[in-house]
Amino acid sequence: xxxxKFRLLFLGLIFLTGCxxxxxxxxPVPEQSQVVIAKPGDPVGLDPANVTDLESLQICRNIFxxxxxxxxxxxxxxxxxxxxxxxxxxxLEVTFHLRKxxxxxxxxxxxxxxxxxxxxxxxxxxxxxxxxxxxFFYWSDTWGERIESIDVLDDHTIRFRFxxxxxxxxxxxxxxxxxxxxxxxxxxxxxxxxxxxxxxGPYKFESWLPGERLTLVxxxxxxxxxxxxDRVTFLPIPDSTARALRLRKGSVxxxxxxxxxxxxxxxxxxxVRVVEQPGLNTxxxxxxxxxxxxxxxxxxxxxxxGVDRQALVRGLYxxxxxxxxxxxxxxxxxxxxxxxxSYDPEKGRSLMEEAGFxxxxxxxxxxxYMAVPRSYFPEPKATAExxxxxxxxxxxxxxxxxxxxxxxxxxxxxxxxxMALAGWIGDHGDPDNYFSFIFGSANIDDVxxxxxxxxxxxxxxDRLISEARKEVVQEKRVEAYQELQEKxxxxxxxxxxxxxRQVVGIHPRLEGFHIHPTGVLVLGDLKWEGR
Amino acid sequence: xxxxxxxxxxxxxxxGLIPVLLGILLLVFLMVRAIPGNPxxxxxxxxxxxxxIANVEKQLxxxxxxxxxxxxxxxxxxxxxxxxxxxxHVPVTEELARAIPATLELTLAAFLIACPVGVLLGGWSAxxxxxxxxxxxxxxxxxxxxxxxxxxxxxxxxxxxVSLEWLPFGGRxxxxxxxxxxxxxxxxxxxxxxxxxxxxxxxxxxxxVTLSTVPTAIIARxxxxxALQVLNADFVRTARAKGLPERAVLWRHVLPNxxxxxxxxxxxxxxYLLGGAVLTEHVFSWPxxxxxxxxxISERDYPVxxxxxxxxxVSFALVNLVVDLLYASLDPRVSLESNR
Numbered sequence: 001x002x003x004x005k006f007r008l009l010f011l012g013l014i015f016l017t018g019c020x021x022x023x024x025x026x027x028p029v030p031e032q033s034q035v036v037i038a039k040p041g042d043p044v045g046l047d048p049a050n051v052t053d054l055e056s057l058q059i060c061r062n063i064f065x066x067x068x069x070x071x072x073x074x075x076x077x078x079x080x081x082x083x084x085x086x087x088x089x090x091x092l093e094v095t096f097h098l099r100k101x102x103x104x105x106x107x108x109x110x111x112x113x114x115x116x117x118x119x120x121x122x123x124x125x126x127x128x129x130x131x132x133x134x135x136f137f138y139w140s141d142t143w144g145e146r147i148e149s150i151d152v153l154d155d156h157t158i159r160f161r162f163x164x165x166x167x168x169x170x171x172x173x174x175x176x177x178x179x180x181x182x183x184x185x186x187x188x189x190x191x192x193x194x195x196x197x198x199x200x201g202p203y204k205f206e207s208w209l210p211g212e213r214l215t216l217v218x219x220x221x222x223x224x225x226x227x228x229x230d231r232v233t234f235l236p237i238p239d240s241t242a243r244a245l246r247l248r249k250g251s252v253x254x255x256x257x258x259x260x261x262x263x264x265x266x267x268x269x270x271x272v273r274v275v276e277q278p279g280l281n282t283x284x285x286x287x288x289x290x291x292x293x294x295x296x297x298x299x300x301x302x303x304x305x306g307v308d309r310q311a312l313v314r315g316l317y318x319x320x321x322x323x324x325x326x327x328x329x330x331x332x333x334x335x336x337x338x339x340x341x342s343y344d345p346e347k348g349r350s351l352m353e354e355a356g357f358x359x360x361x362x363x364x365x366x367x368x369y370m371a372v373p374r375s376y377f378p379e380p381k382a383t384a385e386x387x388x389x390x391x392x393x394x395x396x397x398x399x400x401x402x403x404x405x406x407x408x409x410x411x412x413x414x415x416x417x418x419m420a421l422a423g424w425i426g427d428h429g430d431p432d433n434y435f436s437f438i439f440g441s442a443n444i445d446d447v448x449x450x451x452x453x454x455x456x457x458x459x460x461x462d463r464l465i466s467e468a469r470k471e472v473v474q475e476k477r478v479e480a481y482q483e484l485q486e487k488x489x490x491x492x493x494x495x496x497x498x499x500x501r502q503v504v505g506i507h508p509r510l511e512g513f514h515i516h517p518t519g520v521l522v523l524g525d526l527k528w529e530g531r
Numbered sequence: 532x533x534x535x536x537x538x539x540x541x542x543x544x545x546x547g548l549i550p551v552l553l554g555i556l557l558l559v560f561l562m563v564r565a566i567p568g569n570p571x572x573x574x575x576x577x578x579x580x581x582x583x584i585a586n587v588e589k590q591l592x593x594x595x596x597x598x599x600x601x602x603x604x605x606x607x608x609x610x611x612x613x614x615x616x617x618x619x620h621v622p623v624t625e626e627l628a629r630a631i632p633a634t635l636e637l638t639l640a641a642f643l644i645a646c647p648v649g650v651l652l653g654g655w656s657a658x659x660x661x662x663x664x665x666x667x668x669x670x671x672x673x674x675x676x677x678x679x680x681x682x683x684x685x686x687x688x689x690x691x692x693v694s695l696e697w698l699p700f701g702g703r704x705x706x707x708x709x710x711x712x713x714x715x716x717x718x719x720x721x722x723x724x725x726x727x728x729x730x731x732x733x734x735x736x737x738x739x740v741t742l743s744t745v746p747t748a749i750i751a752r753x754x755x756x757x758a759l760q761v762l763n764a765d766f767v768r769t770a771r772a773k774g775l776p777e778r779a780v781l782w783r784h785v786l787p788n789x790x791x792x793x794x795x796x797x798x799x800x801x802x803y804l805l806g807g808a809v810l811t812e813h814v815f816s817w818p819x820x821x822x823x824x825x826x827x828i829s830e831r832d833y834p835v836x837x838x839x840x841x842x843x844x845v846s847f848a849l850v851n852l853v854v855d856l857l858y859a860s861l862d863p864r865v866s867l868e869s870n871r
Contacts, residue, residue: 044620210626211629211822212703236816238813238822238826242685245692249692
């Protein structure tokens with residue numbers, strides 16, 4: 001009987017190792033020139049002007065081009081549909097010189113008036129190429145009423161004039177929402193355009209069966225040159241484990257949005273190459289500066305000294321994040337790197353004692369956390385619990401409170417919290433996109449809820465934000481932002497925590513893959529090794 | 532029960548469905564309104580302008596008085612207009628038209644496995660009561676109920692897709708099949724490339740088997756206990772005593788009497804499955820009602836959530852109706868009781 005049991009166990013083990021065997025080799029390179037990409041979901045639509053979700057933008061970026069583009073790996077600006085441009089010294093005008101000979105996927109040549117049509121369509125709700133119900137979300141954030149005129153100077157030259165200088169101007173032009181569509185296709189497909197996108201990018205749209213697959217094919221007339229991979233197929237596979245398994249088996253070649261918990265084991269697999277890219281997100285502990293107890297600088301400093309951020313990143317981000325002292329993620333220009341404050345509970349306690357607290361009479365504060373994980377907080381509950389335990393050491397008694405994500409932003413935005421886990425995801429990596437939203441007092445809103453959830457208001461900081469925004473000379477902007485960061489460090493209105501990295505698994509023989517800091521996939525350079 | 536009686540009974544049951552459906556509509560309607568916070572703002576996020584919020588509120592009809600909102604919601608729902616998906620900008624009916632056939636196909640396949648296997652397993656273990664076979668069957672049905680579906684699904688993928696490479700990982704097909712009925716097995720025969728039917732069938736096997744485990748187990752347990760009860764009944768002893776062969780006893784006397792409660796349970800299971808096999812669909816990337824609901828919840832797409840729940844509830848009510856009718860036509864006692 002016992003022998004039989006052992007035999008069963010043995011067979012089971014053989015079976016399990018058999019299961020593993022198929023996974024620890026490099027899967028074969030597909031015979032056809034194709035790449036299959038597993039993503040957690042379908043795109044919402046493929047009209048770049050009308051989507052905000054990553055699933056859609058990741059695909060749109062490869063069908064459409066913008067006037068200028070981001071470098072595939074950083075937020076630096078490189079030529080796109082415009083091969084050169086000039087900006088006037090007052091920052092109020094920019095003239096783009098378009099590449100000649102660029103063709104849309106429908107065969108029509110790209111002209112300056114097509115660019116104008118695209119911008120007009122987005123800015124004007126009454127425009128005939130805008131179908132009912134379209135809301136071009138990013139327009140108001142990016143341009144608002146600030147475009148005074150758009151003039152077509154000739155077929156390949158276009159001039160934009162603004163009502164005021166816009167510092168992140170070129171970054172704005174590079175945002176994927178402002179990809180240029182073929183006006184002919186816009187007219188032809190009307191409200192169905194989001195299922196029939198036509199751009200100038202390296203890949204052409206071929207077919208989309210929602211929930212099943214979406215296929216792009218190489219644009220052999222692409223101005224960047226024909227891509228080396230002929231066909232890219234996107235499969236919506238909602239389960240992260242299923243995506244990872246298919247990647248290891250080689251039935252997909254790229255898997256996005258892998259869960260941080262599983263990455264460590266994937267890294268050890270020869271069948272997968274793990275690509276990490278710092279994202280544009282910033283996770284932080286929002287201290288409500290309007291709450292009386294938190295208005296005391298010493299208390300806020302003690303919180304800095306009380307939380308071991310390195311340990312949080314190691315344990316609760318699975319090492320897939322960078323600890324930070326500032327709002328600007330790693331790799332963004334203007335970032336101030338060092339801070340003198342580090343984990344030092346001893347110092348924290350003495351600051352708290354100065355402020356009148358002790359072990360017997362601790363400071364009591366509520367800490368809110370979201371009930372669901374966010375990209376910048378993979379484990380919000382555990383993070384909040386760990387923070388609470390750490391803060392106990394500096395005489396702060398924390399009362400934890402989960403808050404439903406549906407009302408989280410509203411309530412935190414209105415300032416109902418003492419402390420709350422919060423995060424910001426930058427749109428394009430311009431420092432203004434962080435400082436004005438997180439620290440600008442214009443973004444405090446008690447009624448509807450604003451983005452300044454610190455309820456921090458410092459006229460000096462506001463002045464610096466507004467000056468830096470209007471400054472056109474890059475060096476002066478850098479100086480302004482560094483001064484801004486020093487001021488914020490001094491005031492300590494918050495506890496910045498980390499920038500979570502984006503993790504994508506790819507086939508080890510696949511070359512030329514880029515995941516941009518904005519999370520967008522850049523596929524034009526993909527190539528199978530040795531082909 | 533005569534045909535006339537049955538028709539009358541069916542008619543009354545269908546009429547009885549109307550208040551149920553109205554109740555469902557009301558519940559679904561209130562459900563979305565009970566979610567804390569402003570749905571428009573939840574959907575648009577932190578940086579939405581008041582104009583954008585007002586626009587979405589208008590689309591959702593949230594700017595109207597509640598009674599009016601319900602009236603227009605119920606009226607359009609009855610007309611088949613379920614609004615537009617907030618995140619995907621397409622009519623909800625279009626999304627449902629894609630998801631329902633996928634779920635129905637999967638559910639039917641799972642059911643075709645669950646019913647015969649469950650009944651046979653249950654009946655067999657009742658006949659072999661107290662033996663090792665009975666123990667094995669009981670253990671199987673217990674584990675079928677207790678094993679987490681997503682785990683089982685992943686295990687199946689690991690064994691049959693990764694290791695043995697017999698079956699695909701997920702999805703409904705690897706081929707391009709023009710949608711006609713949106714039932715892949717049917718469409719593959721109507722206009723698919725050669726081998727499409729086999730491809731679709733292979734894709735269906737793992738999710739269907741995974742999905743069938745719980746209903747199989749429940750049906751098996753129910754069949755076992757019903758069969759045991761009937762096997763010990765007086766009329767079975769009489770049947771045996773008058774010298775009927777065992778096979779005739781089982782087929783003519785035991786089965787018809789034991790099967791009735793099993794039908795109820797099976798019908799309920801079918802109703803549950805139709806509501807969207809969320810976990811199975813998730814693990815196998817099956818684009819059905821469950822996947823749709825999951826996506827809509829994560830995107831806070833209220834019209835879609837509302838409609839998916841509505842469809843699930845209505846199909847549950849309809850399945851129950853069918854079960855009751857079936858019951859009435861099979862069991863003469865039902866109609867007598869209900870007519871008196």
